[in-house]
Structures are given as structure tokens and as C-alpha cells.
Amino acid sequence: MKKAAILLLALLMLFIPSCNKKPDNGGNGEEVFDPDENLDLDNIFFDDFTNGINPDIWEIAHRKWQVTNNGVIFENVNYTADGTLVLQANGDNYAGPFKGYESDDGRRTGAAIITNKALGPGRFEVRMKILPRFGATSAIWTFYYDDVLGLNQEIDIELNVRNDFRTFWVTHWITEVIRDHSEIKMDILHNDGEYHIYRFDWHTNPRRIDYYIDNILVYSSTLNVPNHAGRFWVGHWFPEGWAGTPDFETDYMFVDWVKYTPYLNNPYVETEDGRTQFAHRYPKEPIKMPINNLISNPRFDGREEAWRKEPNSQIKFVNEGLNGPKAMHVPKNDIAYQFISGMDETFELTLTVRAKLNNLNDKGYVLVELRPLETALIDSFVIEFSKDDPEFVLGEYYEKTITFKIKPGTKRLEVSLIGSEGEGIYFDEIYLNVISKPYSLYRAQYE
Incomplete structure (x- = not known):
């Protein structure tokens, strides 16, 4: 008591x-x-x-x-x-x-x-x-x-x-x-x-x-x-x-x-x-000091579920990697994708992709879509791979890079790997990271 x-x-x-x-x-x-x-x-x-x-x-x-x-x-x-x-x-x-x-x-x-x-x-x-x-x-x-x-x-x-x-x-x-x-x-x-x-x-x-x-x-x-x-x-x-x-x-x-x-x-x-x-x-x-890659399973030798696929997808993880044991083969009209959250309109990012084409008529691309948390589309960017690329060598991996800025309202990226022609495309490694965050601390309302 x-x-x-x-x-x-x-x-x-x-x-x-x-x-x-x-x-x-x-x-x-x-x-x-x-x-x-x-x-x-x-x-x-x-x-x-x-x-x-x-x-x-x-x-x-x-x-x-x-x-x-x-x-x-x-x-x-x-x-x-x-x-x-x-x-x-x-x-x-x-x-x-x-x-x-x-x-x-x-x-x-x-x-x-x-x-x-x-x-x-x-x-x-x-x-x-x-x-x-x-x-x-x-x-x-x-x-x-x-x-x-x-x-x-x-x-x-x-x-x-x-x-x-x-x-x-x-x-x-x-x-x-x-x-x-x-x-x-x-x-x-x-x-x-x-x-x-x-x-x-x-x-x-x-x-x-x-x-x-x-x-x-x-x-x-x-x-x-x-x-x-x-x-x-x-x-x-x-x-x-x-x-x-x-x-x-x-x-x-x-x-x-x-x-x-x-x-x-x-x-x-x-x-x-x-x-x-x-x-x-x-x-x-x-x-x-670790340097993080915003892409999950970027070398395709980790958790396969990190890349979402359609129920009837023919995508395969194959032993054709260049810098690792695995690569991803995306056939024509097939798609693998993942979401990347935590984006902000002040960010500038670089996306580097390594891929190969085994036939002259093969094509594929990476589609980056900028979205809010809902499904609306704000903007998009594409990296295409075909025999017309200056870097192209038949049956060998080559690298392409884009740099892009996040548009206002974006909180999430959707990164898709897509096969578009022939027998599709092989992806070996993908790297995405923020290279510039041009943001200044705003203090006026508190001073």
C-alpha cells in the first residue's frame, strides 16, 4: 500500500x-x-x-x-x-x-x-x-x-x-x-x-x-x-x-x-x-566502408525473388555471368522488375548495366519508371541494347550508363529488365546509386 x-x-x-x-x-x-x-x-x-x-x-x-x-x-x-x-x-x-x-x-x-x-x-x-x-x-x-x-x-x-x-x-x-x-x-x-x-x-x-x-x-x-x-x-x-x-x-x-x-x-x-x-x-x-548498390540481387546470384516476374515467365538464372557465377536471361516479351524506395526530387542517380546479345537480331532494354508510392507514372528512362550500339560485340558483355534526376513527387523507382527481339537478352550486373543530393538545409522557419 x-x-x-x-x-x-x-x-x-x-x-x-x-x-x-x-x-x-x-x-x-x-x-x-x-x-x-x-x-x-x-x-x-x-x-x-x-x-x-x-x-x-x-x-x-x-x-x-x-x-x-x-x-x-x-x-x-x-x-x-x-x-x-x-x-x-x-x-x-x-x-x-x-x-x-x-x-x-x-x-x-x-x-x-x-x-x-x-x-x-x-x-x-x-x-x-x-x-x-x-x-x-x-x-x-x-x-x-x-x-x-x-x-x-x-x-x-x-x-x-x-x-x-x-x-x-x-x-x-x-x-x-x-x-x-x-x-x-x-x-x-x-x-x-x-x-x-x-x-x-x-x-x-x-x-x-x-x-x-x-x-x-x-x-x-x-x-x-x-x-x-x-x-x-x-x-x-x-x-x-x-x-x-x-x-x-x-x-x-x-x-x-x-x-x-x-x-x-x-x-x-x-x-x-x-x-x-x-x-x-x-x-x-x-x-x-561499404558502398551500397540500390539494386537488390544485382549479380543474380542472391535471392531470386528480389526480381519480380509474371506467373508464366520464362526468365531463367543461368551460369553465364562475367563477374559472378550467374546471369539473368530475359526472353522476348518477358520482364523482370523490382521497386526501389526512398527516392527524393533532389537526387541525381547513375545506372550502369552490363548485358550481352548472342544473336544479331536480339534486343533488350532496361526501363526505369519514376513513381509515387501509388501506380501513377511521373517519368521514365530507357537503356537499349542492340547490334547498333558502338560498344556491341556479339556474344560478349558490354556496359552502358545513364545519369538522371528524380522528378518532383517521386518516392519510388521501378526498374524493369525486358527482352524485346530475337532470343532476348542476358544481364550480368546492374549498379544504381545516388551520385548527387543537391540539398541545402533550410533553417529560416526555425531561426
């Missing part, structure tokens, strides 16, 4: 009417809050991963929540020699060796690291490039859970919501149902391939949480502010529905550094630290 009374009093104190709002930078007579007051600059935690992933500091998460994914796993966490944390994500087209958490299916597996130490009020900052594809959310969050007391204390920044990389969620919770939540849309493209700093300042004296993107204050709240220390998570995972469909093979989130500065004179409830239990499964050596 005493414990219940104390809990009730604590919850009532959190519910005292206050305000939550978009940022106010002064000028209306209100006292301007100083977010730097009480920063404990003598006890800053900073990790730029130049020495890898320290098991004394970080736990690599290997677990699962919700039912429509296969968890976050050890194998998806790596680092480079220059100190970049690499968090791999495996989408619906993944066919590699990694397995999910308590599952043989490696699809929809994400990656995350967690501080072993439970952290109290302070400034939490992460400089990172988020996962650039629909289907998974990149996030930073604190977390503490106590099912006996009914506590679910959490502070989140979650990116890629509603199939829109300019929209994100900020949320903080004290129970599984009591929270403060805001959906924010900024003129900042979060999957632009650039590093951005994601930050929240958690205060308990006074109770307040401020959220920042690239040091721009985007949301403030004094409602339902947690008061229990929580371990700090950085990573990505595959939620149920609200981040879109992960129609990709593998892609990456990159973290440059993580920083935590505690606040003095901000009381909180201490909670139990975590601990690393599987240090032998941590990466022992750095990897090379």
Missing part, C-alpha cells in the same frame, strides 16, 4: 498542467530558457569508435520486439578503421548468411547498440547518417521499463515515418500509455547521405525536454517528462507498417560519434546498469 501511494504521488506530480509546444525563441515577453545551464562539462561521455566497439561501454543488442521483424542482431554491427560505426539493415530481398533473433530468417533484421550505464538527465547527441530506405526506422532513444511499477520511461527521436524522410516523430513516455508525442515535418531531407546531429536535452529541474536537429530547436515539452535513468540506444529496426515496406536487400546507417553531457541539479531515480554478456560476438577487426 505504501509503495502504491508513493507511485500515485509521483505520477500526479508528472501530470501537473504545463505546456508542450513548438520552440519559442523569445520576443513575446516570456523568459527564455537556457538549455546550457547546469551542464556538467567535467563529466562528458564521448565515443567516436576509433577503437571499435568497447564492450565495457556498449552492449550490442541481440533481441526482438514486435512480431513483424526478426530482431536486431550481433552480426549487423561493425566499425571501420577510421572510427565509423556501421549498422547494417537487411530488408525483404536479403539472402545472405545472417539469421534473425531466434529465427533462421535473416530478413528484416536491424542493428543497435546500448550503453551499459543507465543515464540520467542530460544532453544526448548522435552524429549519424540514417538508413536511407523505407521499411525501417533509424532512431535514438533512452529506455527504462518496470512492469511491477507499470513504468515505461522513454525518450525517442524516430526517423522515416509515413514514407517521408522529411517527417519524424519525437516522443517521451512515462508508462506504456501516458506520453507526449509530436509528428514534425521539416524542410530537411534526412536520407540525403549527409551527417546530421540528432539531439535531445532532458531536464527534470524544471521538467522539460527539448528536441534538436542539427542544433535547430524543433520541439519542446514539459508534459509527462520521465524521471528514471535509462540506457541509451542508437540503431534501427523494422516496425509494423508505419515506416513503409523494406523492398531492399541490404543498406546501412553510419554513426560518427555519440555524446552525453549530464545535467547538474536535475534530480532523478537511479536504475540498474546493464552489462555485456556476449563480448566474444563483438567485431574484432574493422571492415571497409
